[in-house]
Amino acid sequence: MNLAEFLGMGGYAVYVWPSFGLTLILLIHNVRAARRYHASAREQAMRRIDSSRKQP
Amino acid sequence: MNWTWFHKLASPPHFYRLAGRMTPWFGWPAFLLIAVGLYGGLVLAPPDYQQGDAFRIVYVHAPSAWMSMFVYATMATASAIGLVWRIKLAHAVAAAAAPIGAWFAFAALTTGSLWGKPMWGTWWVWDARLTSELILLFLYLGFIALRASIDDRGRADRACAVLAIVGVINLPIIHYSVNWWNTLHQGSTVTKFDKPSMPFDMLWPLLAMLLGFTLYFGAVLLTRLRGEVIRRERDASWLREELAR
Numbered sequence: 001m002n003l004a005e006f007l008g009m010g011g012y013a014v015y016v017w018p019s020f021g022l023t024l025i026l027l028i029h030n031v032r033a034a035r036r037y038h039a040s041a042r043e044q045a046m047r048r049i050d051s052s053r054k055q056p
Numbered sequence: 057m058n059w060t061w062f063h064k065l066a067s068p069p070h071f072y073r074l075a076g077r078m079t080p081w082f083g084w085p086a087f088l089l090i091a092v093g094l095y096g097g098l099v100l101a102p103p104d105y106q107q108g109d110a111f112r113i114v115y116v117h118a119p120s121a122w123m124s125m126f127v128y129a130t131m132a133t134a135s136a137i138g139l140v141w142r143i144k145l146a147h148a149v150a151a152a153a154a155p156i157g158a159w160f161a162f163a164a165l166t167t168g169s170l171w172g173k174p175m176w177g178t179w180w181v182w183d184a185r186l187t188s189e190l191i192l193l194f195l196y197l198g199f200i201a202l203r204a205s206i207d208d209r210g211r212a213d214r215a216c217a218v219l220a221i222v223g224v225i226n227l228p229i230i231h232y233s234v235n236w237w238n239t240l241h242q243g244s245t246v247t248k249f250d251k252p253s254m255p256f257d258m259l260w261p262l263l264a265m266l267l268g269f270t271l272y273f274g275a276v277l278l279t280r281l282r283g284e285v286i287r288r289e290r291d292a293s294w295l296r297e298e299l300a301r
């Protein structure tokens with residue numbers, strides 16, 4: 001099997017590749033969004049602790 | 057039965073640290089399984105005798121659809137535990153799972169549409185399988201919107217838990233819709249009581265993807281949960297110690 005044949009997907013390339021592309025983008029997005037959610041929670045909590053130290 | 061392990065697990069500081077340690081144990085096997093499943097599904101599996109290469113969409117469509125239901129079941133179970141035993145961590149699990157499940161439902165619908173066009177000649181039909189999956193997406197979005205609209209966290213937890221539990225009725229409807237109603241959607245391939253109607257060289261990449269997606273959900277859920285726990289415990293003394301490290 002050559003590369004052009006593989007990419008052509010037997011004539012269904014316009015359906016197969018967007019399906020895989022979209023799913024992979026969503027998988028990556030979920031990981032990044034979860035990490036951002038955790039990191040922003042940490043930052044907010046740290047800021048809260050810092051400000052409570054300044055004003056006892 | 058001794059329940060101390062459970063109370064220890066549900067204690068926020070212990071859970072926060074445990075979740076951090078557990079994440080790579082879900083994440084890396086998930087990454088490997090999905091990579092192997094993609095190679096198997098796109099390269100090694102032979103084209104289908106009826107659908108040609110278009111059938112390969114199954115390798116992203118079926119795992120997404122499976123996850124959209126699995127995540128919902130997780131969310132509803134956690135909600136029920138949270139309501140009955142008043143465990144805050146259980147509500148946190150439900151809150152953390154919702155956006156992940158919503159994206160899986162979206163992926164299942166979109167890849168299904170991309171598969172339906174060449175096979176059925178249409179992007180969308182209002183039949184039982186497709187409509188019930190769309191309702192699942194709306195249940196997720198409703199859950200997220202309801203949570204965002206109630207300021208008091210305890211009330212938001214309880215209201216969302218009731219919504220999640222009521223919505224469980226949709227899961228058997230999605231699963232059995234292809235048997236109960238006439239539909240364009242094909243019947244079950246893997247979860248049948250007799251042997252799966254797929255040859256092994258097509259089946260194993262699908263099973264790798266299903267397991268990979270499930271473990272992936274575990275890793276993403278744990279990461280989100282850590283953020284959720286911090287937000288809920290922002291004034292707790294253990295958090296000061298934890299963040300100071």
